[in-house]
Amino acid sequence: MIKASICMRLAGAIVLSGAYSAAGAFDITGKYCDTPSRCINPTTTQGMVTTSNYLATQAGLQILRDGGNAIDAAIAAAATLAVVYPQMTTIGGDNFWLIYNAKTGEMRALNASGRSGEKATIDFYKQKGLSKIPARGYLAANTVPGVVSGWDEAYRYGQKSMGSKVKWPQLLDSAIGYAENGFAVTPSLEKWSNINVNPADQEFRNLQRFDGFKHTYLKPDGSIYHVGEVLKQPELAGTLRTIASDGAKAFYQGAIAKKIVDELQQNGGLLTMKDFSSHKADWVTPLKVNYRDTVAYNLPPNTQGMASLEILNVLNNFDVKKLGEGTADYYHLIIEATKEAFADRDKYLTDPAFNKIPLDYLLSREHGVDQAKRIQMAHAATSVQPLDPKGDTIWLGVVDKDGNAVSLIQSVYHDFGSGIVPKGTGVLLQNRGSFFSLDKNHVNHLEPGKRTFHTLNPAMLTKNGKPLLVYGTMGGEGQPQTQAAIVTRIVDFGMSPQDAINGPRWLHGRTWGAASNDLKVEGRVPSAVTDELKKRGHPINVVDDYTDTMGHAGAIWIDPASKVRYGATDPRGDGLAAGY
Structure with missing residues (x-):
């Protein structure tokens, strides 16, 4: 029988985790449902958060309880996911936002994807005898990470137009705590870690060949972390703490950017300090x-x-x-x-x-x-x-008590992105730029300062x-x-x-x-x-x-009619929908 839904109460919120099966399931009261349609969604008249990891959902929910708006909660959840769900997202990736402002009735869209570096050209790769951009490694990390710029731009908009009792540093508290003190590894993280240390696949896997990946996500003996074991990321904690105290500019103009750029260039990579300092997220229609x-x-x-x-x-x-x-x-x-x-x-x-x-x-x-x-x-x-x-x-979604709504998607492209984690940063870099074509006649061919085709769409x-x-x-x-x-x-x-x-x-x-x-x-x-x-x-x-x-x-x-919010999450992941 497929795993049934599990009812639990968490921080005063009614939540639903898991899935129904064709044979039935349990609703949030713990009562068995003989048909899926009888199973109840988590509901609330106040704030609702749904994400692909239960720790991230709790982080977002806490921000709502503390008086934050939907954007604030989305940032807290996304930052936590960047720590506890590195197989799918990190601060070295990109994000895109849809934001509904209940005060103005306006729908806003924010593109925080990074552009290719100023030195990223087709000739650069062709001179290395390559017919396509490698999926992993230093040459795959050829676009600037946009995540932090997206958090920053969205936060500023929310503070100005929605109001909030929560300030920027508090939004990263949960993420910093899990990076510093560790978190229990989930089935998803164990699964994708195991897949990605396969030495037989030198093109897409065997990520332990990269020192940063090995140092950050594997045990000292080179083995993976299993479900329930605690993974700590002290270098990432330090990076997040710097961003919390100094803002997004610390990531794009300060020591963090320098550490990333230095390691990339020492290993034949492309990104420069100018690429980082000139990056910005854009409001789009x-x-x-x-x-x-x-x-x-x-x-x-x-x-x-x-x-x-x-x-x-x-x-x-x-x-x-x-x-x-x-x-x-x-x-x-x-x-x-x-x-x-x-x-x-x-x-x-x-x-x-x-x-x-x-x-x-x-x-x-x-x-x-x-x-x-x-x-x-x-x-x-x-x-x-x-x-x-x-x-x-x-992907994550938030609706706050005032009716503001956020649909946010954030990614590193392939699971564990490029596999590159520059020393001293804890920042796993995306490989989104590997999707560029090296065929000059292809609509998505590589050019300097260009955003690549993105599958992400909230x-x-x-x-x-x-x-x-x-x-x-x-x-x-x-x-x-x-x-x-x-x-x-x-x-x-x-x-x-x-x-x-x-x-x-x-x-x-x-x-x-x-x-x-x-x-x-x-x-x-x-x-x-x-x-x-x-x-x-x-x-x-x-x-x-x-x-x-x-x-x-x-x-x-x-x-x-009632304005009641009904949350849902996917039984295929480690997610949670919760309201208060």
């Missing part, structure tokens, strides 16, 4: 499309938020509810809509400062209609070409101008697909957020490092459905019932 009677928001390029919204734009042309949730038609339609969206994404997506992207056309009702017309319900498309214009990661649904659903997930190409599953299950089928996330998921495409595309489907999908999908031409690959290949999703649904 969020993208939106209508879906039924709601409005879906997401981030513009260089994220794939356009693809997430295109899928919904295509689905608008079908009666999804009539198809039935969990049927072969349901899966087939969303997969085919995903192919249409990905064709556009792969053709256009890069840094919009370097290439013009026809967003108005791509998100237009007319384009969605044209894409929908190409979908054949009886057959899977084997090759989808974009229509010419007629013109690894964490999402939010509004109704009548107010947040209805704060949602998102990690998982690369799976993000737009999981977002579509969550939205259709809640909006079209009336499912609870937890049921929508718990439900069987799929992944069309390839996960990083995979050699070919296929359609991964969780084993809980009935065989009759997978057999029908095979008949329609889908290359089915049945995977574990609750595999984290599908990502770690989360959601907060706000009842329009």
